[in-house]
Amino acid sequence: MMKYSTIVVSIALAATFSADAFVSQSIAAKPSFVSSERCGLFHVAAHPGGAPPASETATDFIGTELRGAAMKLHTRKQAPKEGEAEEKQEEKERYVPTHDDYLKFLVDSQHVYEAMEDVVNEKSELAVYKNTGLERVAPLEKDIEFMVNEYGLTRPEVGEAGKAYADEMRRVAKEGTIPEFMCHYYNYYFAHTAGGRMIGKQMSALLLDKKTLEFYKWDGDLNKIKAAVKNDIEEMAARWSREEKDQCVDATAAAFRGGGAINGYLSGGRSGH
16 A cells, blocks of 8 residues: 655646656735635646746846746745745645546536637637647546546536636636736646646556546647747747736736636535535
């Protein structure tokens, strides 16, 4: 039987920074939709620390302005040189996620990805982000079916966290701006390629006898896929006005809260079901 030590995993919301710099911490800010709680074996975090890779230049919108907004939500423990958020006291007891917890996490994650993909498919301004290779709805469907069949689980309805964040994405698409939506898009998709994969490995070892789910697999070279999408975002941001750039940066905290609420399934926090 596995000995459960303190497994610290960040589900951070950004991807251009070093995965090995991830540390645990929840976002304490109250969300406008669903708050995530930090407790348990897995701590829901918001953004990785560490320096951007060498390929990132000082003029990159993602590597400068979005990073700066993220650092305001980091503690010094997460980002020793740049963290600005207040440290939170660690809980003594750690929560061990169950198969049911993980299934709820997958179901809610799929619901949010579906909303984002719908927005991309519906808006002509976002046509460049169609079929990038980052899409996760279809792989998640395979994983949900696997979990249900393999472990005799009942597929849950989408929980409060997933519904709230998906609704928020549709609201932003209808009433907000493209830059605001792109902050959520970038953070949610790219976090999964970094911190999300770390969580996948932990959950695989903990619950799935080291099986890797389709959620954590991509067709083709993931680094090339990420680089292409990041370049498209940078080109788009280069055409934005100062006001539009601010709209994107200002959405960072909401993006962290939305993803963090869903990650709460793995930390024993409010599940939303």
